[in-house]
Amino acid sequence: MTLVDPIEYEEAELQGLGSRLESFAVLGDQSAAFVRILARAPKYAEALWDAMAEALFEGGVDHSLKEMVRIQLATKAEDPYFSSLRSRRAIEAGLTEERIQAALGDFGNDPQFTAAEKWALDYAYRMYRTPESVNWAFYEEGKQHWTEAQIMELGGLVAIHYGMQVFMRTLSPTT
Amino acid sequence: MRSASAKQAGLTEERIDDGIDHWRSSDAFTPAEKVALEYSELMQFEPARIDEAFYARLGSHYSEEEVVELGAFIGFNVGYHTFFRTLDFYPMFSPEGVLVSQEESRRIYGDTPGSHLRAEVQEALAAAHAHESAS
Numbered sequence: 001m002t003l004v005d006p007i008e009y010e011e012a013e014l015q016g017l018g019s020r021l022e023s024f025a026v027l028g029d030q031s032a033a034f035v036r037i038l039a040r041a042p043k044y045a046e047a048l049w050d051a052m053a054e055a056l057f058e059g060g061v062d063h064s065l066k067e068m069v070r071i072q073l074a075t076k077a078e079d080p081y082f083s084s085l086r087s088r089r090a091i092e093a094g095l096t097e098e099r100i101q102a103a104l105g106d107f108g109n110d111p112q113f114t115a116a117e118k119w120a121l122d123y124a125y126r127m128y129r130t131p132e133s134v135n136w137a138f139y140e141e142g143k144q145h146w147t148e149a150q151i152m153e154l155g156g157l158v159a160i161h162y163g164m165q166v167f168m169r170t171l172s173p174t175t
Numbered sequence: 176m177r178s179a180s181a182k183q184a185g186l187t188e189e190r191i192d193d194g195i196d197h198w199r200s201s202d203a204f205t206p207a208e209k210v211a212l213e214y215s216e217l218m219q220f221e222p223a224r225i226d227e228a229f230y231a232r233l234g235s236h237y238s239e240e241e242v243v244e245l246g247a248f249i250g251f252n253v254g255y256h257t258f259f260r261t262l263d264f265y266p267m268f269s270p271e272g273v274l275v276s277q278e279e280s281r282r283i284y285g286d287t288p289g290s291h292l293r294a295e296v297q298e299a300l301a302a303a304h305a306h307e308s309a310s
Contacts, residue, residue: 003227003230004239004243004246005239037243040240040243041241041243044248048247127261131257131260131261134261139261155262159254159259160251162253162257163250163251163255164254166222166254167218167247167249167250169222170217170218170230170246171230171246173227
């Protein structure tokens with residue numbers, strides 16, 4: 001399946017990871033393969049998925065926007081696993097595949113996105129392509145749309161999800 | 176920044192510099208350490224080169240638990256260091272542990288932080304020593 005096999009689902013449950021397996025399934029992978037791979041190092045599975053879930057599902061920035069940011073990053077990371085997943089919670093809230101694809105395209109000129117959403121998508125887009133352009137002026141522009149707490153929430157989301165997507169990309173046997 | 180626990184365990188600035196710039200040719204690292212350092216370098220710059228053969232090499236030195244620990248740790252750091260770079264934030268303490276302003280910290284660590292063996296950092300350390308001796 002991957003270059004490091006996930007542990008068995010039941011074994012992960014016995015490790016006390018049941019709630020993490022269930023919360024990961026919201027992303028559309030009932031098998032929670034990512035958590036079961038991390039479960040090779042159990043403390044990592046707990047700490048990292050908890051941080052990733054907090055960044056994606058909680059906080060003061062709309063989850064559907066963060067889901068679009070997550071998928072955009074997974075596409076940049078060329079990670080076939082995370083780029084294929086879709087949050088059920090976001091879909092139930094009305095996020096469509098058309099809107100996701102728009103976020104992966106020319107979002108800056110797309111009138112369906114607000115100025116705040118465009119800034120957030122641009123933040124993620126620039127972070128691992130042209131980080132030098134994410135400068136004082138860019139953050140000042142962001143503060144026109146978001147509180148500093150929301151900007152840190154977005155930054156944390158971008159950082160931890162991209163890092164794990166790069167790791168998962170390397171585990172794909174197709175790479 | 177540097178881990179105090181790693182330094183107390185004997186990690187030196189010379190070894191850190193070697194681990195960044197010269198790990199391939201250095202005799203200071205074991206084959207296991209070298210493949211871990213290579214894993215980190217590839218994850219950041221050429222993830223497409225981390226393939227089945229590379230994981231087989233990792234697996235000849237590390238258990239699956241250790242491979243996941245290394246991979247997740249490296250991925251986390253790849254993600255976070257780029258984010259923190261954009262915040263233009265410097266350590267609040269000098270290498271000697273003295274609280275310093277952001278301007279002073281930038282002067283000590285430089286625009287492209289890296290080796291603590293650079294002249295600017297060494298000068299800052301010498302100044303901190305002199306200040307301690309005088310007080």
